[in-house]
Amino acid sequence: MADLLAEYDARLRTEAEMHGAVEVRRAGPLWIARFDGDHLFVTYRELDDTSARVGEVSAILAADTTVRTAEWKTRTHDRAPGLESALTAAAFEPDEPESVMLGEATTLVDMDPPAGVTVRRLTTPSEIRAALDMQDAVFGEPFKAESMLAAILRQQTDGESIEVWAAEADGRIVSAGRIDRIPGTAFAGIWGGATLPEYRGRGIYRALTAARARSAVAQGVRWIHSDSTEGSRPILERAGLVKITETVPWVWQRNEI
Missing domain, CATH: 3.40.630.30 (Gcn5-related N-acetyltransferase (GNAT))
Known part of the structure; x- marks a missing residue:
């Protein structure tokens, strides 16, 4: 399974997750994509300064009122200390966990x-x-x-x-x-x-x-x-x-x- 997880991280993270986006921007380790409609999508690999990164996304959401919804995608095997607390403070709410199958x-x-x-x-x-x-x-x-x-x-x-x-x-x-x-x-x-x-x-x-x-x-x-x-x-x-x-x-x- 470790080999499959490594292949997943190498091939299907970051750029690949932006597939189909109409606009993509970078903020340090973050990839932030705008898809059709009013939805923003955020992904990453590893994070250290989690509060600052969440703050950057919150600033984008505050400035761009055409964005109605946003999704910050997390994986349980990633290292991102303090991320859940930072997202909660920024009014993000966790949806149901999903299994990544490969x-x-x-x-x-x-x-x-x-x-x-x-x-x-x-x-x-x-x-x-x-x-x-x-x-x-x-x-x-x-x-x-x-x-x-x-x-x-x-x-x-x-x-x-x-x-x-x-x-x-x-x-x-x-x-x-x-x-x-x-x-x-x-x-x-x-x-x-x-x-x-x-x-x-x-x-x-x-x-x-x-x-x-x-x-x-x-x-x-x-x-x-x-x-x-x-x-x-x-x-x-x-x-x-x-x-x-x-x-x-x-x-x-x-x-x-």
Whole structure:
């Protein structure tokens, strides 16, 4: 596992995490990215002067009122003494921990959908928007679909390899997720996996993951990684991926007056 963690740190941190950003700035060890819409994203490797670095980000948030939300991404294996206290003092709140999963893409490819379910890549904006709306409903995060759709369409227009896949049953989308190949690496990330509650436990999500993995392998991808909730982690573990660390997103939201 140590080798996988080292590969993750070397290939998928800092610049790779800025993939898809419309604006990137540096503040010492921090990478600060603006994505489509009103969201700021902060990542790093190692930190010493944590209070000062959090203060720099707080100053950016205070100055730029177009930013409505921010995420400071942490990993449990990083060294950043005092970071949690500094983030709490700056009005960031921890979200649910997620497992960082990593493994060979070929371990995921062998799973067909159950009877009555079709898995396919979505290609039109209306189809993609329908999948994103379903994910919003599952995750309880309204109004993210519009900004996410804009980001996906922009990346596709720019020639970047981001795909949205869905499983359909009974005339509707019941599960969906993205796969995003990281330029210049042999990695792809699987993101946004969501399945309607009444369709869980049938192997649909596993089949959706297999379809995404097959597409990635066909494009030369060797490794798949994912930040997984406790709902999807066991599925990926059974498929051969390994938990190498945990990530906790610390979230900030602007208070509207």
